Structures are given as C-alpha cells and as structure tokens.
Amino acid sequence: MFEKEVAEAVKPTSFLRESDEIASSFSNSLRARFEKMIREAQDSVCSAIEALDGAGKFKEDVWSRPGGGGGISRVLQDGVVFEKAGVNVSVVYGIMPPDAYRAANPTGNGNLAPGPVSFFAAGISSVLHPRNPFAPTMHFNYRYFETDSPKDAPGAPRQWWFGGGTDLTPAYIFEDDVKHFHSIQKSACDKFNPDFYPRFKKWCDDYFYIKHRGERRGLGGIFFDDLNEYDQEMLLSFATECANSVVPSYIPIVERRKDTPFTDRHKAWQQLRRGRYVEFNLVYDRGTTFGLKTGGRIESILVSLPLTARWEYDHEPEQGSEEWKLLDACINPKEWL
C-alpha cells in the first residue's frame, strides 16, 4: 500500500527522492531524464488540447508522498471540444511482492527467491474524451520501471523495463482517421526497429480486449510492456518519440471531426461505447486495478473514466449499419495500413 498523498502548492523541479538526486550521475540518470521527458510531454499535449478546445482550461493538482515521489494531475472538464481530458504524470516509489519481481525477470536466476523488492516507476498517462461522437477518444501511457536489488540478495542485478502505448477508440470509423493515426504510430516505431509496429500493434489488439464481451474497446494502436531486451538508451529515445507522436497522430483528427453534425442516435452509440470503456478500465486494465488495490491516488486513476456512459440491455446494432461496422472492427481487428 502506498502512503496517503498530500497536496502541494508549489510544483517541485523533480519528484525524485533526494537520494536519487544526490547520486553523482543524477542529471544523467535514466530516472531523471525520464521524468523530464514525461513532464515536457505533459506540457506539450496540454497546450495542444487547450489550443484546440479554445475555451476549456486544464485544472492542475500537484501532490507528493512523504517518503518520496508525487505527481501532477491535469484535467480539463466541460470544454467546448473536450468533455473530459486528463493528462497525469507520476513518480512512484513502492514495494513489490516477490512474485511480481520474478515475473518481470523470467530469465533470471530461478534460485533467487527474493523477498519484497523496492521499485521506482515514473509515467505519463492520459485519456482524452471529445464531445462529438465522430471525434475519437484517445489514450496514451508511457512508463519506466526499475527495481532495486532484493534486500536478501544484494548482488542480484537491478531490473528495469519500459511500457506504454497509444490507442484510438472511435465510436464511428472514418478510415482516413484510423489510417492517419496508425501511420504516425508506425513511423515512430520504424525509426527504431521494423519489427516494432507489427509486434506492438498486435500486442495492443490483445491487451485492450474486453474478454466478457469478446471485443476490443477500440481500434488499437501500439502497446508494449516489460520491454528490456533492447538497449536502454534506445528505448528511452523510442518512448520519447512515441510521446511526441501523440499530438500529430490525434489532434488533426479531432480538428476534422469536432464540428460534424450529429443526432441523438449517434450520441447514444458514443455513450454505449463509453460504457465499454468503463468496463475495460475497471475490470481489466492493469494500471487501474493495481492502483485501486494498492491505494494510489483515486481521482488521478479514475480520471480515465468518461464524463458520462450508458448501458442498454442487449443492444445489438443493425447489421451493416455504421455502428455495426465499428463493433465488427472491435471484434475482428484489422490491419489499417
């Protein structure tokens, strides 16, 4: 369990523990560079959202934990274009159960059997829900994870890994939009490794699966987790490139769709799909369920939920309708490029 967070009036330069900062290599440490990256990404995404919205402004909450770590939550609610937009960064120090350590290190020494392991995690996480049912919801999250050596095995290596992804959840399919989104994700991937896009696209389709519905929550993008089999510097650059790809992959789509006329039927369908979004996040999403169980900052965790959602009994879109086409693509994921 985490300690209870406290509100901060002033934004610190870094949420790292002093022991991290004092380390001679501080300014070059991956922890410090990752925190800097996600805070810059938070600024640039929020600026782009506010510029597009025209009226809505982000409300900022800064918080910290007594033992180290903290975060900045930014939420824009009831804007002109965006119904609810959350962009959070956090830096977390915690204790990980032995099972989780082993899971993160499947090729490690099986005889190790360590006790609880201290970990460090920093990440940016965001969900953007526009009002217009033709403008898609988008989510992205990039995080960096490190464990300390287990206390009873001081010689054991530290573990580290990267995780994250960016994915699109429309209520209606505009092929141009989906192709645009996926092509920018692919470009970001291709700069680093030609295997990344196909691998992380499939991973995304597999991860955002609402098992009890037999459908995905949306039309995917890229997703990866526990990534440590590449060079650490390369993966930092890759995560940075992905974070920088959020605005160009998404903002032009909302720009195009934000004023499209719509009917009550379109709105009701968007609301039903938001119900599915809630189902995925509360039942399956690792970050959400982990955060709820370990005492993370609830309002930051649940800012991913839409402002409003809807559940109709046994709703089935008419075969061949635009609603049916979206559902079909959520059930049978497509190659968009």
Added chain:
Amino acid sequence: MFEKEVAEAVKPTSFLRESDEIASSFSNSLRARFEKMIREAQDSVCSAIEALDGAGKFKEDVWSRPGGGGGISRVLQDGVVFEKAGVNVSVVYGIMPPDAYRAANPTGNGNLAPGPVSFFAAGISSVLHPRNPFAPTMHFNYRYFETDSPKDAPGAPRQWWFGGGTDLTPAYIFEDDVKHFHSIQKSACDKFNPDFYPRFKKWCDDYFYIKHRGERRGLGGIFFDDLNEYDQEMLLSFATECANSVVPSYIPIVERRKDTPFTDRHKAWQQLRRGRYVEFNLVYDRGTTFGLKTGGRIESILVSLPLTARWEYDHEPEQGSEEWKLLDACINPKEWL
C-alpha cells in the same frame, strides 16, 4: 466455464435437470421449491413495477444451457418511472474449484482435499433504477446453493447454503423513506430470529463497501451469505419472506418520490452516484465478477448497471449540503431504526 446459453421460445415449467426431477422427492426437493419461490417472486415484483410505471413493459428473455439449467431475464427500459429495471431468475449447474468448496465448509474435514465439486445454484437478482433523482435505486438477490459430494470422496456430505439481501441506494436522504425500508427488512428478519436484522444489517454495510473510495454504495439494508447454521426449512421460509418484502419495502417510496420536481444539479448528483454503483458492481460485487470470469450470460449479469452514469474529476459536495449528507451516511453507516 459455463457452456454458452441458448435462447428458448417457450418457458419450461422448471430449469432443473431431469435427473433432479426424476428423483422421487422432486416436488418436495429444496431445489424445486426454491425455483418455484423465485419464479413467483419474479412475477410479483415485475407486476408491481409495471403497475407503478404505468407505461413501461418488461421484455422477457428465456435461455437454457445444453447440460441443464437456464433462466428468465426480464428488463424494463425507458419507462415513465423506471429508467432501467431488471429482474432475473436463473438455475445453474457448474463445477466449483476445490478452494471454493473448502471455503464454504470451513468446519469440515480438513483432510478431505476434494477435487473439483459439482454445484447447483438457483437465484433471483434484481436492480431497479428509477428516473427521478429523489426516488432510490433498489437491489435484491436471494439464492440457494448446493454442492454434490466430491467425486473422490463419495461419502462426504453435500453442502448447502443460502445467500442474499435487499438494499437501498438513494441519491438523497429522506429519513422517512430509509426508516420505512429498514423497518420492513427488520420485520421480515424478526419473524425468524431477533439476531438476524442487526447481524445482516451490519453485513450489508460491510459488503457494499467501495474500498478505493472509503464509502458504501448506498444506505444498506440486509445481506447474508454462506448461511447454513440454521434449519434448512427455516432458511427457505426466511428467504421467501425476504423476497415477499421487496414490494412493500420499496414501491411506496418510489410512489411518493416519482413526481418530485428536480433540477439539473439533482440529476447530475444522481448520475455521479450511479457511477459509484458501476464501480462497486464491476470491481467488487462477487456475483458480477464471478459471472464475468466464468462465462455467465453477460447481458443478464450487466443489466444491474444503470442506463447512464457520470464521473466528474474530484467532485466534492459542499459541506452541509443534501449531497454531502448522503455521502456522509455512505461513509459512516447509521442505525436507521
């Protein structure tokens, strides 16, 4: 995992397996009598709801599973008084993991270590969501459970237990309403055992707890589970009495509140509380999470979710307001009688 259910055009007299029905004591078996009781309760609750609504009608879906068991789902949606009302009965044959068997039999022979155990479960489950924010949501569920002897321990005793409860979830407190509701629950309990109401009232407050919020989803009622330390006949009568108390404890309240004028603020607060309802059901409710994981009939399980719900970032009602009073009673459960 359950087999996939199939739709039935005709409602069978019983969903019990033929092997159950052929048993000489069929018409007197607890399985048969419990099924009859919940089907009668379904009829009487649905009639009362339709009469109160005046316009909305229940849509009925009958389903069965090839290996035995089935159910009747009834849903009224978009009525005049009720936004969404679901009343389901089901009869289920399944296989239970050994852990669950032991948990249900904590005083049993610890050396038994049985393999998977066949079980039988029958239940009625209902959630009623009115439109008017001053008319409360109500939930009730009564179920009967039996296990067969484990295959590798044919001499071991069958287990059985009863579970259920009835609880009220208003968005605003009218003390008269809450007292009326609890007093009818207490009367039902007191007919059987003076310990029942205090014990099951507390159990209800403990069960409907949204841990990550530190609050209950509503103002409680009664709840019990794994109940087998009383006479079986007495518990069948008690469950019947509880099911028969649903209409008198709830319908007069909705009758009184259904036409109360309300503002957008009242409606928004109701919607926020419905968001909490969704959080409880998807994250904590045993029946829901068990059903989603084992392949139960999804539309029947999720009919408990409200038609619409809302999540605002960091919403805190003004201290002393009517909204605050409700939240306070959800955080600090009260004795209403």
